[in-house]
Amino acid sequence: MNILIVTDAWEPQVNGVVRTLKQTRRELEKLGHAVELITPQNFTTFPCPTYPEIRLSWRPRKKIAARIEAFRPDAIHIATEGPLGLAARKYCIRHKLPFTTAYHSRFPEYVQLRFGIPVSWTYRWLANFHNAAEATMAPTRVVVDDLKARGFTRTVMWSRGVDLDIFKPVAREKLQTRRPIFVYVGRVAVEKNVEAFLELELPGSKWVCGDGPAAAALKAKYPGVNWLGVLSQAELAEVYSAADVFVFPSRTDTFGLVLLEAMACGCPVAAYPVTGPIDVIGNDGPGALQEDLQAACLAALKIDRTEVRRFAERFSWAAASRQFLSHLHPFTPAAQQELQLSMQAAK
Template sequence: MRILIATDAWRPQVNGVVSTLERMTRAAAEFGAEFEFITPQGMWTAPMPTYPDIRLAITTPSHISRRIEAAAPDHIHIATEGPIGWLTRRHCLKVRRIFTTSYHTRYPEYISARTGFPERLTYAGLRRFHAPAAAVMAPTPTIGEDLKRRGFERVRLWSRGVDHDLFRPRGDVGLDLPRPIFLCVGRVAVEKNLEALLSLDLPGSTVIVGDGPARAALQRRFPRAHFLGARHGEALAEVYASADVFVFPSRTDTFGIVLIEAMASGLPVAAFPVPGPIDVVGPDAGVLDEDLRAACLGALEIPPQAAREYSLRYTWKESARQFLDNIEISRGKLARVKWRRRLELVDGG
């Protein structure tokens, strides 16, 4: 099957959407799937409001339509709700092509945290975007149930994986700091709630890996913390393997690939009991508590091997299988009939 993925998130962005698409599609090749992408590469772009590090494509409906028809895909999957996603959706509705979508990012919570814009209005826009999709792929059961409660339909699970060869226990290889080392990896931005970690009175060292718009301000406010900037590949894997506990203070992530990267590296997790960690972190691999300090200290008691063993259930091969199964189900005869009927009820704009 030849699948076209339309995504506004792509290199040089470094985030969970890009990582998921790159790694899942490589694993899906084992099942005989072939992929084409429509991304912002080669297009004019403009900085995203409130987040200039992310650039959005400036393009036209005719350009996107030509790209789709030239690719001649068997199926179209829309990964993001940005300009490329909306124009791909527009084309599919115009020519009456079945498509699937995925829900990666809790934009209503992110936008509200940055601007105060009401979450319910953003969810209304997202509901309209995903309404004509033959399947809406959600990363965890909890996120899926939340979307259903908000009026999203045909929600199906699409989990994530981890490279267990790269992310593995290695011993003390990368950080020469007082122990225990509490590590957080991710975008340094307001929605990641890093202040909840940085304000804790913890023994040892607190380390932040990543970059983003809030980094300079947080470094000034919390000079005792160690901000290492962005790390990738082996350099990132070594930092994981050198820490003692992985701390995930975010309350808004849909999954958190960094959680399974940490567990695969032998790091128990400390996090709030919220969507993402609730589904991803097992009771033998971490501690979830509204008292984040108690979770951090409790996670120190978890054996590294227990975290590693729990991570083995997450593979990119299984993620690819789920993705392809969702597409096959959405393209079934009965699904096609129901989808065409829904088009009569959904605005095709």
């Protein structure tokens, strides 16, 4: 089956959306499907206001139409709500083609933090965007229920996975600073609430791996923190393994792939008890979830790393991608039959 995925989030961005789509494409191709991605790399782009690392496509409508018609997809998935997603959605509606969408992040909360626009306004716009789809995939049951409460009509769950061959416990030598070592990995931006971690009075040392619009200001404000920038997956596995606690200060993430990556390397998690950490970790086991983030960090030091790794082994990209596949809406009876046969073979 030919599966087309349209996304405004792509390289050089390093985030959960990009990683999810890469892993999903890989798993779908293993099952014999042809997967084409339409990304900003195929278009003239301009920097997103307040976030220049994100490139927005300029007037993509005609080129989107040409790419869709050249690939002749059997199913279309629109991963994001940016210029490419909007153009693809308009094409599908005009040509009466069913499509699916995904809700990856707490975009309304991000918009409110950056521009002061009320959350209710953005959710109303997003509901209108996604309700034209046959299904809107969200990463956890809590997010699915939240979207339904906000007027989304066809929400379904599409979970996430972790590459257990890359993210695994290795020698704990990467970070040569005073222990215990507390690490944050991810985008350094206001919506990630990184400063809540940096301002904690913790023993040992702190590290940040990642980059973003808030990085320069935070480096200047917290000179005692160690910074590594953006790393490869193999390098991240070394960082997670060397750390004593992975600190996840975000209150707005819908899932948090980095949670799974850290746990797969045996690193316990400290986080707030909010959507994302609660859905992935639960109330006990591989992490400490408390409103007092400092107390959570200290409690996480006591967690058995072997049990943390064992917990992460429950998640696989193969299972997550089969779930994604099951939600697609092929255009023709022949493609629908092919999808059903693929699902049976993948069990």
